[in-house]
Amino acid sequence: MAIGDEFFSETPNSGIGTSNTSSDETANPLFLHHSDHPGLLLVSKKLSGDNYNSWYRAMKISLSAKNKIGFINGTIKETSVEKKPDEHALWQRCNDMVLSWILNSLEPELQDLVLYCTTPHAVWEDLRERFALGNAPLIFQVQRDIYLIKQGQSSIAAYYTKLKGLWDELASYNTITCTCRAQNDRSKLMQFLMGLNESYAATRGQILLMNPLPSLRQAYASLVQKEK
Incomplete structure (x- = not known):
């Protein structure tokens, strides 16, 4: 089982990710296509440490294509579970989905380093601090x-x-x-x-x-x- 599958084995049908979607929905960063799943591999080569720059570029292109860049640069903030419970549920689902994509793009020994980070942004910054060079x-x-x-x-x-x-x-x-x-x-x-x-x-x-x-x-x- 790929990382994150256990969180999405049963997902309520909220209308997100179905084929009958409008252009407005697909432009929403909280939109998930019906083909998106936690075990999805976005890059052909997993991050091993010494290939950080090529991995970084490939992952950024893939996440941009899926309109999920805001989850790694921190611009998409967590919504209030008390004030907007429905929107928070969608945010949580997308947050965990992107988190799973990133974890699945890492070699197993690196997954353990960031496994308990709760957001993609936290994982992204942790990896940058560890492996990015001038x-x-x-x-x-x-x-x-x-x-x-x-x-x-x-x-x-x-x-x-x-x-x-x-x-x-x-x-x-x-x-x-x-x-x-x-x-x-x-x-x-x-x-x-x-x-x-x-x-x-x-x-x-x-x-x-x-x-x-x-x-x-x-x-x-x-x-x-x-x-x-």
């Missing part, structure tokens, strides 16, 4: 990985995909936009060419002699054709 160490690590990466036994496509993933990750950490896009693109092209196997030395030389230099995508396409 950008400088992350940028250093990614840049080092970029300069050390080599094609090795990988195909051109696999090598390029891994390198592009590192570039995208680096871009997500940089808060200052590069004013010289052409220079940035040329740097990526050089990094890509540096890591190629020596069997592509002739093709690499031809690319470097082109004036103007081809784009990264053009160089990649040329090398893939050569590989085939």
Whole structure:
């Protein structure tokens, strides 16, 4: 049984989550779709600790798509059970649902650390304090990985995909936009060419002699054709 299933094994039919819903209801952050359930896995890779940044981004996108961001940033407050009992019941249901989604996205050893937090916001902040790092160490690590990466036994496509993933990750950490896009693109092209196997030395030389230099995508396409 996934975490949270025991809280929702029997749920009164309040009209929330049925197929006959209006657009106003779906825009309400307390709305739950009929496909939502506590055992739902929102991300493909669970948080293990060292993958916090990728987990954070994936979870935030998924929760935003479900209109539940307010439960993790603290903007959706608990309603009064005395003054608005019906609304409080809906809030409690959504609160526990989002809490279950987050707990199910953690490796078992991390679940124990936050199991007794009562709100998604509390869990979110606890995980951030434990695992979030400043950008400088992350940028250093990614840049080092970029300069050390080599094609090795990988195909051109696999090598390029891994390198592009590192570039995208680096871009997500940089808060200052590069004013010289052409220079940035040329740097990526050089990094890509540096890591190629020596069997592509002739093709690499031809690319470097082109004036103007081809784009990264053009160089990649040329090398893939050569590989085939």
